[in-house]
Amino acid sequence: MIVSFDTITSIITLKIKSLMFFKKAKISDLKEMQQLYLETIQSVCKDDYNVAQREAWSSGVNNTERWTEVIETQFVLLAIIKDQIAGFGTLKDGNYIDFFYIHKDFQRQGIADKLLTELELEAKNHNSKIITSDISITAKPFFEKKGYIVKAEQKIIRLDIELINYKMEKHLF
Numbered sequence: 001m002i003v004s005f006d007t008i009t010s011i012i013t014l015k016i017k018s019l020m021f022f023k024k025a026k027i028s029d030l031k032e033m034q035q036l037y038l039e040t041i042q043s044v045c046k047d048d049y050n051v052a053q054r055e056a057w058s059s060g061v062n063n064t065e066r067w068t069e070v071i072e073t074q075f076v077l078l079a080i081i082k083d084q085i086a087g088f089g090t091l092k093d094g095n096y097i098d099f100f101y102i103h104k105d106f107q108r109q110g111i112a113d114k115l116l117t118e119l120e121l122e123a124k125n126h127n128s129k130i131i132t133s134d135i136s137i138t139a140k141p142f143f144e145k146k147g148y149i150v151k152a153e154q155k156i157i158r159l160d161i162e163l164i165n166y167k168m169e170k171h172l173f
Contacts, residue, residue: 020086020111022118025076027068032085033078034061036103043104048137049163056161074098075122079111089115094126097133116146124172132169143168 025033041049041058049057060066070076075091079102087102097119102112123131134154135143144150148168156163 020079020081020114022115023078023080025071025078025088027071029078029085030064030067030071033088034067036085036088037061037099037101039104040101044102044107045136045138052161053163056159057163059159070098075119077115077118077122079106079115081106081111087111087115089119091119091122095123095128095131097131100133100139112142113146120170120172128172130169130171132167135166135168137164137166140166140168143170146170 038058038061041054045054045057070090070092073092075094076099077089077091078085079087085103086106088099089097089101090099092098100112100116100119102115120131132151133143133148134156135148140150148170150166150168152167154165154167156165
């Protein structure tokens with residue numbers, strides 16, 4: 001029997017999706033979330049941002065006060081596979097995706113798609129008509145495929161380093 005790579009990939013993806021569940025984040029999840037954030041920026045974004053840019057961007061991991069505030073004030077959803085955080089997304093004020101990161105070892109397995117769908121459902125539950133976010137160069141194609149449109153290219157300065165991202169939005173129906 002000959003089995004194609006695409007078939008194997010599809011089977012693995014279906015298996016992972018069936019093992020995944022969502023839960024709301026707690027303060028006890030903070031360290032693992034911060035590690036995922038750091039590793040994702042450093043590895044997944046390396047083709048779009050240079051070392052200095054990734055270091056400047058990931059320096060936000062050290063702002064524990066901000067991270068704690070996010071968990072306490074935003075809707076923070078974790079995608080869990082085998083007791084590990086495979087990804088997380090946050091919704092601020094019912095209409096702004098503040099954080100959206102998928103673990104480097106769980107890229108391109110449908111996790112981002114399911115996580116984004118859950119955040120959009122939460123936004124709809126808040127009667128939001130539009131959902132917005134500031135999206136990295138790396139994540140831009142994914143969000144465009146999901147119906148988000150670029151409203152503006154932005155140049156952000158962090159630690160004296162310029163980073164480019166995009167203000168994007170999607171109309172929720």
